[in-house]
Amino acid sequence: MAHSVDLHVGKRIRHRRWMMGLTQSQLAEATGIKFQQIQKYESGANRVSASRLWEIAGALGVTIGFFFEGLEGESESPRVTTDFAGEREAIELVRTYYAIPEAQRLRLFDLAQVLSAA
Known part of the structure; x- marks a missing residue:
């Protein structure tokens, strides 16, 4: 073990x-x-x-x-x-997130915060 x-x-x-x-x-x-x-x-x-x-x-x-x-x-x-950063899905999510142009990324971030509070 x-x-x-x-x-x-x-x-x-x-x-x-x-x-x-x-x-x-x-x-x-x-x-x-x-x-x-x-x-x-x-x-x-x-x-x-x-x-x-x-x-x-x-x-x-x-x-x-x-x-x-x-x-x-x-x-x-x-x-x-x-x-959580050790999980493949989380790593891919972060890579994909930072590939989004900044203006859209900030809007996506705001949306994620709203959804997590719901």
């Missing part, structure tokens, strides 16, 4: 990779490993070593700390906070 920290780190790797528009193969190539290993890291099936996390952080343009953002507490099994 995967540790909650390994699952969280894997989700953060996937989240950042998606935000950059990279495939698992592209990230694997940038870090010199096979894409299957990226799959295992992202699912939490395999733990990411410190040196590998360093390479992944460099390839994704983030600090090591990025992968641990959202973890609470320092107990043996920390609680992972809800991270």
Whole structure:
């Protein structure tokens, strides 16, 4: 069974990779490993070593700390906070939202606020 920290780190790797528009193969190539290993890291099936996390952080343009953002507490099994940005649908929604011209995007934002209050 995967540790909650390994699952969280894997989700953060996937989240950042998606935000950059990279495939698992592209990230694997940038870090010199096979894409299957990226799959295992992202699912939490395999733990990411410190040196590998360093390479992944460099390839994704983030600090090591990025992968641990959202973890609470320092107990043996920390609680992972809800991270909607880690969901593929949310990421695609944000990308699509920012592709809309600004004037229409602001009107859409106002509409979303009205609908959420209903």
